[in-house]
Ligand SMILES: NC(=O)C1=CN([C@@H]2O[C@H](COP(=O)(O)OP(=O)(O)OC[C@H]3O[C@@H](n4cnc5c(N)ncnc54)[C@H](OP(=O)(O)O)[C@@H]3O)[C@@H](O)[C@H]2O)C=CC1
């Protein structure tokens with residue numbers, strides 16, 4: 001007899017990644033009756049009492065923690081208090097309430113910004129806590145590091161006695177359907193899709209790109225990220241433990257190669273069909289000079305990215321054309 005289908009809570013199911021995790025789980029056959037979701041308006045995850053009551057009532061078997069205060073370089077730099085406070089509260093509340101409700105399996109989503117600003121490239125999991133962080137997103141990074149350490153601490157204290165198995169994945173920069181296209185607060189890919197699209201539509205001869213164009217970034221399509229998340233959640237405990245260490249347990253999720261922001265801008269312009277020129281606005285910050293993940297831990301666990309940047313940008317632009325007017 002096959003085991004019963006787990007009841008799965010996806011926190012942040014209306015966000016870009018949470019929605020992709022839901023799509024992946026449903027494509028793999030998860031029935032609607034086994035999926036638990038709450039919108040931000042229905043459950044504020046920074047509210048400890050509400051989160052405890054929700055978990056006590058729902059008692060999920062698995063939790064994907066994809067809810068967070070998220071934004072690009074400008075949002076991180078402008079709202080540091082929101083980024084550290086909300087993310088610490090969401091993680092602490094969800095992980096502690098999940099433990100109290102008897103949840104054995106939880107996946108926490110961190111970020112590549114947990115690594116030092118000048119970490120050796122590509123960045124391995126062991127670069128964590130070896131140097132100074134990038135100042136534009138240090139508060140967010142500190143909260144994400146706390147999330148990893150929450151998972152590890154619950155495993156160390158309650159793994160043997162309660163069967164707790166909480167895991168963490170560190171995504172590189174993501175993009176795709178459901179992204180945030182805000183002109184200032186978004187990440188670079190959705191920001192440039194919108195800016196080039198508007199310049200094309202209005203016949204603007206020049207588009208400004210923030211910074212020098214020299215920083216290198218790695219970009220992963222969101223459905224690949226969702227597939228990697230479900231893959232890591234479902235690894236047998238013995239396999240996961242064989243590839244990780246109790247106090248170095250997180251897993252990088254990258255695409256495998258990076259490109260300069262100038263080259264990204266040219267790729268987005270080509271996707272949108274913009275033929276004007278590009279100017280670099282060096283009054284805006286560059287952030288970390290390079291952030292390429294070493295994803296060999298995940299590769300040895302049997303998962304690799306599938307969607308190329310060209311293909312992913314075309315899919316993202318299609319999403320922008322269909323859905324962005326509602327979100328911008
Ligand atoms: N996008 C990226 O490039 C990267 C993302 N990540 C990580 O992946 C995860 C998902 O990010 P992504 O999908 O892009 O982000 P989104 O902003 O698209 O989604 C985040 C979701 O969390 C919800 N949320 C935020 N605060 C609360 C709260 N207090 N209570 C309940 N729900 C809340 C949001 O709801 P609402 O919108 O209603 O507030 C939203 O649905 C995050 O952990 C992020 O840090 C990591 C690396 C890169």
Ligand SMILES: C[C@H]1O[C@H](OP(=O)(O)OP(=O)(O)OC[C@H]2O[C@@H](n3cnc4c(=O)[nH]c(N)nc43)[C@H](O)[C@@H]2O)[C@@H](O)[C@@H](O)C1=O
Pocket residue numbers: 071072073074076111112113137140141172173174184185186187188189191192208209210211215217261284285286287288
């Ligand atoms: C995912 C990741 O996201 C953030 O870190 P980031 O890598 O700096 O991400 P970003 O997408 O904002 O910028 C990437 C690069 O692109 C340049 N850039 C050019 N023009 C625009 C532009 O129009 N918008 C934005 N946002 N950036 C632009 C920008 O100057 C930078 O050099 C953190 O929140 C961090 O915490 C985090 O986890």
